[in-house]
Amino acid sequence: MPSSSTTQAPRVHQDDVEVFSYDEQITRLFVLATVIWGLVGMLVGLLLALQLPFPEANLGQYLSFGRLRPLHTNAVIFAFAGNAIFAAVYYSTQRLCKTRMYSDWMSRFHFWGWQGIIVSAAITLPLGYTTSKEYAELEWPISIAIAVVWIIFAINFFATLKNRRVKHMYVALWFYIATIVTIAVLHVGNNLAIPVGAFESYPIYAGVQDALVQWWYGHNAVAFFLTTPFLGLMYYFLPKAAERPVFSYRLSIVHFWSLVFIYIWAGPHHLIYTAVPEWAATVGMVFSVMLWMPSWGGMINGLFTLRGAWHKLRDSVVLKMFVVGITFYGMSTFEGPMLSVKSVNALTHYTDWTIGHVHSGALGWNGFMTFGMIYWLLPRLWRTPLWSDKLANAHFWVGTLGILVYVISMYVSGITQGLMWRAFDDAGRLMYPDFMETVVQVIPMYWARFIGGSLYLAGMVMLVVNVMMTIRDAPDTLPDAAQIAARKPVTAGMSGDGAPGTGAEGNGTAAPTPDTATASDTPSGKDDDDDDDTPRPGTKKVQLPTPGDD
Amino acid sequence: MGRFIDKDGMHRSLEGWPLVFTVLTTIAILVGGLVEIVPLMLADDAAERIETVEPFTPLELAGRDIYISEGCVGCHSQAVRPFRHELERYGEYQRAGETVYERPFLWGSKRTGPDLARVGGKYPHLWHVRHMEDPRSTSPGSIMPPYPWMLEQDANLDVLPRKLRALRALGTPYSDEEIAQATALAEEQAAEIAREIEQQGGPADLASKQIVALVAYLQRLGTDLDAAPNVENELSDASSTASGSN
Numbered sequence: 001m002p003s004s005s006t007t008q009a010p011r012v013h014q015d016d017v018e019v020f021s022y023d024e025q026i027t028r029l030f031v032l033a034t035v036i037w038g039l040v041g042m043l044v045g046l047l048l049a050l051q052l053p054f055p056e057a058n059l060g061q062y063l064s065f066g067r068l069r070p071l072h073t074n075a076v077i078f079a080f081a082g083n084a085i086f087a088a089v090y091y092s093t094q095r096l097c098k099t100r101m102y103s104d105w106m107s108r109f110h111f112w113g114w115q116g117i118i119v120s121a122a123i124t125l126p127l128g129y130t131t132s133k134e135y136a137e138l139e140w141p142i143s144i145a146i147a148v149v150w151i152i153f154a155i156n157f158f159a160t161l162k163n164r165r166v167k168h169m170y171v172a173l174w175f176y177i178a179t180i181v182t183i184a185v186l187h188v189g190n191n192l193a194i195p196v197g198a199f200e201s202y203p204i205y206a207g208v209q210d211a212l213v214q215w216w217y218g219h220n221a222v223a224f225f226l227t228t229p230f231l232g233l234m235y236y237f238l239p240k241a242a243e244r245p246v247f248s249y250r251l252s253i254v255h256f257w258s259l260v261f262i263y264i265w266a267g268p269h270h271l272i273y274t275a276v277p278e279w280a281a282t283v284g285m286v287f288s289v290m291l292w293m294p295s296w297g298g299m300i301n302g303l304f305t306l307r308g309a310w311h312k313l314r315d316s317v318v319l320k321m322f323v324v325g326i327t328f329y330g331m332s333t334f335e336g337p338m339l340s341v342k343s344v345n346a347l348t349h350y351t352d353w354t355i356g357h358v359h360s361g362a363l364g365w366n367g368f369m370t371f372g373m374i375y376w377l378l379p380r381l382w383r384t385p386l387w388s389d390k391l392a393n394a395h396f397w398v399g400t401l402g403i404l405v406y407v408i409s410m411y412v413s414g415i416t417q418g419l420m421w422r423a424f425d426d427a428g429r430l431m432y433p434d435f436m437e438t439v440v441q442v443i444p445m446y447w448a449r450f451i452g453g454s455l456y457l458a459g460m461v462m463l464v465v466n467v468m469m470t471i472r473d474a475p476d477t478l479p480d481a482a483q484i485a486a487r488k489p490v491t492a493g494m495s496g497d498g499a500p501g502t503g504a505e506g507n508g509t510a511a512p513t514p515d516t517a518t519a520s521d522t523p524s525g526k527d528d529d530d531d532d533d534t535p536r537p538g539t540k541k542v543q544l545p546t547p548g549d550d
Numbered sequence: 551m552g553r554f555i556d557k558d559g560m561h562r563s564l565e566g567w568p569l570v571f572t573v574l575t576t577i578a579i580l581v582g583g584l585v586e587i588v589p590l591m592l593a594d595d596a597a598e599r600i601e602t603v604e605p606f607t608p609l610e611l612a613g614r615d616i617y618i619s620e621g622c623v624g625c626h627s628q629a630v631r632p633f634r635h636e637l638e639r640y641g642e643y644q645r646a647g648e649t650v651y652e653r654p655f656l657w658g659s660k661r662t663g664p665d666l667a668r669v670g671g672k673y674p675h676l677w678h679v680r681h682m683e684d685p686r687s688t689s690p691g692s693i694m695p696p697y698p699w700m701l702e703q704d705a706n707l708d709v710l711p712r713k714l715r716a717l718r719a720l721g722t723p724y725s726d727e728e729i730a731q732a733t734a735l736a737e738e739q740a741a742e743i744a745r746e747i748e749q750q751g752g753p754a755d756l757a758s759k760q761i762v763a764l765v766a767y768l769q770r771l772g773t774d775l776d777a778a779p780n781v782e783n784e785l786s787d788a789s790s791t792a793s794g795s796n
């Protein structure tokens with residue numbers, strides 16, 4: 001990696017402008033971490049996928065399926081998706097607020113703290129230190145560290161909002177706010193426990209209560225870690241890449257508030273027909289079905305942003321990735337409500353269908369949105385054209401095929417399991433009383449999933465190669481480019497405000513609704529503030545004054 | 551509605567107030583959880599109590615912690631649903647009252663292997679020993695990983711008093727004596743199980759090993775409910791409603 005300077009944000013006060021810069025290096029760090037941990041996490045996933053049809057691949061105590069499974073989920077969720085989210089937040093928040101992050105120090109603390117947490121997860125989980133609560137397996141010392149790092153992140157983020165030079169917060173920021181607040185609440189609520197050793201503890205909740213609290217957390221980890229931040233990512237990067245304003249401002253308001261309100265209620269759909277009170281399971285089911293609407297609100301706002309720009313898909317791997325990602329979001333948020341319906345859940349719960357659902361969301365939505373973002377960011381962050389468009393396209397196709405093979409094989413195996421478990425013969429006895437019969441039956445599907453996973457991982461490797469080669473070609477130093485902003489806080493209506501009704505200059509994401517854009521506005525999300533583009537002739541890029549000029 | 555979401559509507563102003571926006575978002579995300587969880591915390595669970603459900607013995611607790619540590623819950627559920635096919639395959643469906651000492655709950659979300667909530671007493675101890683050592687020796691075709699080290703590594707029984715004390719602080723009714731004697735009680739139970747394993751033709755000298763603690767735990771699963779006097783009646787109700795709703 002070429003050395004890149006992390007200069008402090010200088011504020012050169014001239015008569016009526018301020019010169020400042022964005023912290024690019026922090027985004028670069030998070031992008032690199034995303035790629036590295038993505039590779040690791042998916043490699044572990046592939047090992048799991050091999051261990052199921054081929055148990056000889058359980059390589060001793062520390063690398064047996066039971067211990068590696070939480071390592072996979074933690075690595076892909078918190079390390080791969082997590083670092084991707086942070087890259088998106090740090091890149092877009094600065095631009096949407098037209099200010100540098102509040103504190104470079106806090107940004108660095110967040111970055112290194114988070115990587116430290118991941119490394120400690122990668123060590124403690126194979127050693128068998130786990131709370132056993134899904135997606136909250138990390139034991140109490142690490143869990144405290146997560147809370148601390150998250151709070152620093154929150155302070156840094158909200159202080160940046162306070163310093164913003166753009167009056168109105170763009171929709172991506174709403175989703176980031178929801179993410180930061182809710183994850184803090186969920187994490188603390190679900191991890192309350194009494195330590196009984198350095199890496200052992202018992203939760204303060206027991207039985208039914210523990211189950212409800214865990215799935216209040218678990219479901220909303222999906223909601224506020226794998227959904228809302230990715231919607232924020234979509235709202236920023238998709239209009240940028242498509243050079244089109246977001247389809248509908250009103251829809252974004254309606255779907256934001258209904259999504260964050262309804263999601264929280266849906267947790268008990270993980271506990272249908274268990275000992276949790278019937279009313280709770282029913283409420284969970286009803287709200288899950290309602291959730292379909294706001295979820296599709298997001299999908300529609302995403303896909304319709306491409307209206308009139310579909311031809312751009314041919315040349316843009318970024319847009320292709322986004323379109324497939326959003327489509328899988330739509331599919332998994334249709335599927336999810338369906339799986340929450342009691343009679344459907346009776347068939348699918350405990351089966352591989354759940355695994356298929358998970359990975360259609362995870363590989364399709366989280367994975368492809370992340371890849372699209374990275375392909376868009378690479379040339380801008382490293383100020384070099386992407387090393388190979390062809391390779392990126394190959395990644396797209398191999399990855400898409402991989403998802404399909406993975407997901408379809410899991411649907412087949414899930415339905416097979418569900419039907420075999422419940423089958424009775426004519427005499428009213430279980431048709432397959434020996435559980436083993438149902439295991440043997442789905443092994444071919446496990447092999448198919450292994451192939452699908454291999455394809456997807458192959459795509460990931462292509463991304464890694466493209467990242468490495470692009471960085472190799474990058475200039476040796478990458479100083480943060482200076483930005484200019486009006487000195488006084490910008491108020492509504494002034495140019496520079498990213499307000500939907502007043503044009504697009506501020507955040508480059510333009511008027512969310514076509515009807516609010518006046519003729520004089522930039523009708524598209526074109527990068528007319530060129531803050532984040534590779535330098536082009538004729539742009540007003542200013543070389544950064546040396547630090548200390550202030 | 552229009553006034554709220556128009557381009558110059560109230561929401562537009564809200565977008566200029568991050569603090570208010572954050573407070574409103576926080577309220578929006580708190581409501582659902584509070585409504586669903588708080589009633590359960592306040593509810594008097596006496597109604598759900600089942601007389602015969604007792605806390606785990608110290609050795610079973612040690613076994614349970616091994617179960618947690620190995621991640622068994624990733625493949626095995628412990629929550630039988632009230633459907634006829636599950637009742638036939640596994641036994642009674644899950645009752646709230648039998649989960650009161652489960653910290654954490656281990657119901658799981660995936661059945662790569664069968665449900666274990668009622669496995670207690672289903673197999674002899676030796677079967678479990680062999681099965682854990684090499685699953686395919688007892689269950690040809692099984693895809694479960696082998697756990698041979700459980701027959702070699704000692705269970706950590708010295709921490710048991712500390713664990714019982716923590717659990718009592720949280721509400722599990724262990725007596726002072728049980729806490730003080732936890733390690734000795736565990737060793738006693740382990741010696742007995744090890745003896746039975748040997749009698750069944752298994753290896754000797756397993757008393758201190760992890761496998762014995764795990765077997766103690768597995769053999770306990772579901773047995774408290776079986777002992778409950780009034781379960782029979784409920785079951786017949788349940789199977790009729792279950793087959794109706796399924």
Ligand code: HEM
Nearest residue numbers: 042045046048049073076077354355358362366453456457
């Ligand atoms: C090469 C890619 C991947 C492969 C081969 C893979 C494979 C697997 C396997 C074999 C399991 C265990 C399934 C079981 O217990 O039956 C699993 C679970 C899981 N994976 Fe992946 N995975 C991959 C990528 C991802 C990604 C990118 C994410 C998330 C962003 C993800 C999230 C999860 C989750 C949440 C579970 C647990 C599901 C549950 O408990 O219901 N995986 N994966």
Ligand code: HEM
Nearest residue numbers: 222226269288291333336337339340349354358361362659
């Ligand atoms: C409207 C939105 C959604 C609803 C209502 C929903 C519903 C559900 C339901 C009912 C299950 C439980 C299946 C069972 O255990 O029987 C489930 C599992 C899961 N879903 Fe979704 N889903 C939604 C969207 C998503 C998305 C977009 C993702 C991923 C990015 C996702 C990730 C997961 C994961 C990781 C699990 C596995 C939890 C476990 O470990 O058991 N879901 N979902």
